Amino acid sequence: xxxxxLTRQEAKLAAQxxxxxxxxxxxxSGGLGGDGQNRFTEQGYFVPLAEGIKxxxxxxxxxxxxxxxxxxxxxxxxxxxxxxxAFGRMLLSNPEFPKQAAQKLxxxx
Numbered sequence: 001x002x003x004x005x006l007t008r009q010e011a012k013l014a015a016q017x018x019x020x021x022x023x024x025x026x027x028x029s030g031g032l033g034g035d036g037q038n039r040f041t042e043q044g045y046f047v048p049l050a051e052g053i054k055x056x057x058x059x060x061x062x063x064x065x066x067x068x069x070x071x072x073x074x075x076x077x078x079x080x081x082x083x084x085x086a087f088g089r090m091l092l093s094n095p096e097f098p099k100q101a102a103q104k105l106x107x108x109x
Contacts, residue, residue, distance in 0.1 A: 005030065008049065008052060011028075011049065011052075011053065012052065012053060012056055015028075015053045015056065015057050016056060016057065019057045019058065019059050023059060024059060024060075025059055025060045025061070025062060025083075025084075026050075026053055026057060026059055026060075026061050026062065027061075027062040027064065027086060028046055028049050028050035028053050028061060028062065028063060028064070028082075029046055029064045029065070029086075030046060030049070041066060042065075042066065043065070043066050043067055043068060043069060043072050044063060044064075044065050044066065044067055044072060044076060044085075045065035045066055046063060046064050046065035047063035047064075047065060047076055047081060047082060047085075050062065050063035050064075050081070050082045051063070051081045051082060054080075054081070054082060054083065060083035060084060061082050061083050061084075062082060062083065062084045062085065062086050063076060063081065063082035063084075063085050063086075064085065064086045064087075064088065066089075067085050067086075067087055067090065068090055070100075070101035070102075070104045070105050071104075071105070073085040073087075073101070074105055
C-alpha cells in the first residue's frame with residue numbers, strides 16, 4: 001500500500017509459503033509509511049488485504065486497522081471476510097475494550 005512495499009500478489013505468495021511452512025495463523029497488517037502521517041484512517045483498513053489472503057489459504061486470517069466498533073468487528077467475521085480481528089491502539093487507549101465490546105454485542109465475557 002506504499003511505494004516500495006509488497007504488492008498484493010507478493011503478499012499472497014508470501015502467505016502461501018508461510019502456510020506451507022506450518023504457520024497456524026496469518027495476521028495481515030502493514031506499516032503506515034514511516035513518515036509519521038497516517039494515511040489509513042477508515043475502520044478496518046487492512047481487512048480488504050486480509051480478505052484476499054483468506055481466499056487463498058486454509059489457516060485462519062486476522063484483519064486489523066483502526067477497528068473501534070464492536071459491530072464492525074462482528075460483521076466482518078460473520079461475513080467471513082476474516083476469521084478474527086485484532087485491536088492494537090484501541091487496547092492501548094482502553095484496556096477494558098474487549099469487555100465493553102462483549103457487553104455491547106450481548107456476549108458474556
